[in-house]
Amino acid sequence: MSRDILVLERLCKSFGPVEVTRDVSLAIRDGERHALIGPNGAGKSTLFHLISGNYKPTSGRIVLDGHDIGGLDPARVNRRGLARSFQITNIFPGLSVAENLRLAVMRRHGLQFTVWRRVSHLRRVNAEVEELLCKIRLEARAHLVAGDLPYSDQRSLEIGMTLASDPKVILLDEPMAGMSHEETEYTTGLIREVTAGRTLMIVEHDMDVVFTLADRITVLVYGAVIATGTPAEIRESARVKEAYLGEEAR
Ligand code: ADP
Numbered sequence: 211m212s213r214d215i216l217v218l219e220r221l222c223k224s225f226g227p228v229e230v231t232r233d234v235s236l237a238i239r240d241g242e243r244h245a246l247i248g249p250n251g252a253g254k255s256t257l258f259h260l261i262s263g264n265y266k267p268t269s270g271r272i273v274l275d276g277h278d279i280g281g282l283d284p285a286r287v288n289r290r291g292l293a294r295s296f297q298i299t300n301i302f303p304g305l306s307v308a309e310n311l312r313l314a315v316m317r318r319h320g321l322q323f324t325v326w327r328r329v330s331h332l333r334r335v336n337a338e339v340e341e342l343l344c345k346i347r348l349e350a351r352a353h354l355v356a357g358d359l360p361y362s363d364q365r366s367l368e369i370g371m372t373l374a375s376d377p378k379v380i381l382l383d384e385p386m387a388g389m390s391h392e393e394t395e396y397t398t399g400l401i402r403e404v405t406a407g408r409t410l411m412i413v414e415h416d417m418d419v420v421f422t423l424a425d426r427i428t429v430l431v432y433g434a435v436i437a438t439g440t441p442a443e444i445r446e447s448a449r450v451k452e453a454y455l456g457e458e459a460r
């Protein structure tokens with residue numbers, strides 16, 4: 211049994227009087243692919259914002275790889291080994307694919323790399339960009355303007371940008387939203403590939419994707435966890451059927 215890499219303890223988030231995250235406790239195991247599902251408005255994106263440091267918790271703890279990261283800003287959380295994509299595409303549409311990746315790689319290396327004095331730095335950045343292009347299968351499109359790419363290639367690029375910081379944990383919020391069946395299958399395969407050896411938390415509405423990709427699934431309803439388990443356990447859970455999956459099936 212592998213250790214836990216990300217632990218949420220009684221996490222709560224309120225906006226004014228509205229409790230959006232209610233007492234969420236969850237342990238994500240090192241190396242697993244964990245899907246977060248639940249109806250619209252359940253608080254899935256909010257939970258990701260809390261973990262990534264975009265929102266500060268009202269109460270509770272977030273422990274990443276043994277370090278308490280609750281309340282740290284996103285850049286610090288990223289340096290601790292966690293990267294995320296957003297529900298909305300987060301690339302620079304006017305820049306090329308390679309330029310987008312270059313920016314992400316430079317962000318990881320920090321300020322020193324923005325001053326181009328050392329040829330060795332430049333070489334290292336170029337090598338990392340090439341490696342990322344290969345991982346996301348966009349070598350042949352490196353010099354195309356990102357905004358002109360088909361939608362699924364833009365999502366691949368965004369996944370590449372989350373990989374630039376070489377994160378231990380990756381959060382993807384609805385990466386397949388708006389995709390055709392073929393694009394969804396393609397991107398599912400890509401996600402499986404690039405997250406090998408890492409830990410994935412993914413929000414996804416397509417239940418075929420969720421049940422084939424995830425090692426474990428957590429169901430969130432009205433901001434609270436109602437179940438965590440293997441795909442088989444979740445499929446069989448009467449509570450989940452009643453609160454969510456049954457409703458989807460109808
Ligand atoms: P999901 O991603 O599961 O669809 P969200 O996390 O986006 O759900 O939203 C959960 C609830 O929290 C929604 O009712 C939403 O209106 C509310 N919410 C999210 N962010 C904020 C915010 N910044 N201020 C106030 N309410 C918010």
Ligand code: MG
Pocket residue numbers: 254255256297
């Ligand atoms: Mg959402």
